[in-house]
Amino acid sequence: MSENPFQGPIRISGLCRCSLTAVAAALLCLPLLSGCGGGGDILATVGDREVTAEYYQDRLARLTQAELPVDEDGITMDTTSLASKLAFLNVIINKELMVLKAKELGYDTQEDMINAEQALIGIKAGEYMREDLITVDESEILPEDVDEYYAKRQEKRHFQFIICNFEDDAREARQKIVDGAAWDEVADEYNDGSKGPTNDYTMSIQYGMAEDLFERALFDLEEGQMSMPIETVYGYWIVRFTGTEPARERPLDEEYRLRIRRTLAAQRTKLAENRFFDESMARHEFMMDEAALWIIFQGLPEGEGYLDKATNKPIPKDQLAPLDVPAEDAGRVFFSVRFDLNEEPEVWTIGEYKTLYADMSVFQRPKRAKMLGGIRQQITTDMVTKRLLMSETRERGYHEDPRVVRDVQSKVEEIMVNRFHDEVIKYDDFVSAEALAVFWADHKQDYMTPELRNGQVMNCKDEAAATQAYEALTADTPWEDVYTEHAQVQDPANREPIMVSADTISPERDALFAVGAVGDVTGPFRNRAGWHIIRLDNIIPPAQRELEDIREEVAQRIRLIRKDESLNRNLASWRDEFGVEIFEDALAAMPAWNELQTLQ
Secondary structure, eight states: OOOOOSSOOEEEOOOSOOOOOHHHHHHHHSOOOOTOOOOSOOEETTTEEEEEEEHHHHHHOOOOOGSSOOOOTTOOOOOHHHHHHHHHHHHHHHHHHHHHHHTTTTTSSSHHHHHHHHHHHHHHHHHHHHHHOOOOOOGGHHHHHHHHHHHHHTTEEEEEEESSSHHHOOOHHHHHHTTTTTTTHHHHHOSSSSTTTTTEEEEETTTTSSSSHHHHHHHHOOOOOOOEEETTTTEEEEEEEEEEEEOOOOOOOHHHHHHHHHHHHHHHHHHHHHHHHHHHHHHHHHHHHHHHHHHHHHSSOOOOOBOOOSSSSSSSGGGSSSOOOGGGTTTTTEEESSSSSSSSSSEEEEEHHHHHHHOOOTTTSOOOTSSSHHHHHHHHHIIHHHHHHHHHHHTTGGGOOHHHHHHHHHHHHHHHHHHHHHHHHHOOOOOOOHHHHHHHHHHHGGEOOOOOOEEEEEEEEHHHHHHHHHHHHHOOOOOOHHHHHBBBBBGGGGGGEEEETTOSSSSHHHHHTOOTTTBBBOOOOTTTTEEEEEEEEEEEEEEEGGGGGHHHHHHHHHHHHHHHHHHHHHHHHHHHOEEEOOOHHHHTTTTOHHHHHHHH
16 A cells, blocks of 8 residues: 555645645545535635635644645744745645546546435435434533432442243233242242353442433332333343442542543434434334234244354355244344335335344344343444434435535545546656655755653652752752652653654753753653653664665655655646636735634
């Protein structure tokens, strides 16, 4: 796989051209979508596409400081300057030129590109529908909701339980207990699941540790009360609340409040999702025959795992056991659902599911080790829920939602332009020994190893202690004496020397490279771990790397330069072909990057 050239900050290379690294920043950082129809002032036209002020500001705001335009010396440009604004605008323009040329050559009509577009429409439509109709934002969680959740966390509840695969069995078991039968005797007869942690039919739960709907049912019980059957993916549960004890809980500080808000938002989102799909299944007339599900469940291979014990690799499909269901049941209806409300229901028989099962990989197949409810959920999710989501997005118009259209066009153009770039931008990738020698003569100084410095670190408990230590050291007090008195941690493991490079970015680097000679100590400085002083013990000067050791690295750089030059030649030609007009007065009025960060 070739090296991805789409990396690095935006470099200015004249005001009407942009280097490969500049186009690269656009391809990775910017959705490939012009500002057509976005409103606001027009900053440039590229053929029949417009770059709006709104689009420009949105894209600029997304850049990190390291991705901002830099001049030919690698210095970050003043983003209030017109030169910097032109540099970034030209990134967008060059991207638009590549989109236009790719479309001219028919990249947007290729079959796989059309298929990708349809797939992306479904994905994005589902994302926005979830955002609008299902997802609960943390801002909707009130302080009193957090307080209530925290209060419930103060206790641990103890329960007896019985788990059944069928609701009727759970009701029978419950009735026997109501009639006076002993819990363990009924559980021995009816329980289809595992026993609890203590190898009996008891469990203890602190609030917040179980699935929300199940947990609510448990914590709504009065002490001594027995529940009605509670449906879960692990079966139908009968539980009896037998007692409580205090639970240890951390203080409710701001960080914990934030975590609880996130938990509650996630819980409410899951509840909203359950309601949404329950309503969707009812509207689309989903019906599943539980008896047919049981036949399938019993036909699943016993003890099937995922990996072949001999090879430790996934079990090949041709070695998987078939679904063992009676031939006379093959025609029995398993489930039906009306995915399209204007058409007849789609009906699946046990036999049709058996055929589908035979084509599944070892990871797709439901496993007998699950409870019946887990098998039901897996089959429903894989075969019904995902397609219902697509049906709902179509019925609610999300496939035509402007947000979906925008995002899909953006992603398709990104895919298209990256493919176009790889196939159309041609250059000589053979680097001869002569070319290497010429390049090395001009650029060998770029391949110096940076200066390295190492030293001993003293971690102090606060700024005052670090200052006292520094004053003692500059008064010629021996390091070991100062370390013993002022270091926060007297642990030999923390006395390992530190080594930093001149080209790193860190407080340690700034401090250590600010001192002049071996034996000097840095002034007190702070990082995330606290206050420190470092004694400089050694300086390893820069060294020239040898071409023979890095021939391929240098050759790859030459190839990237050639690709860059080829792209820029094409961009210049495409500017003439499609026409580019820049409105500098409107561009000059655009805010700088730091202003946009403040607004965000």
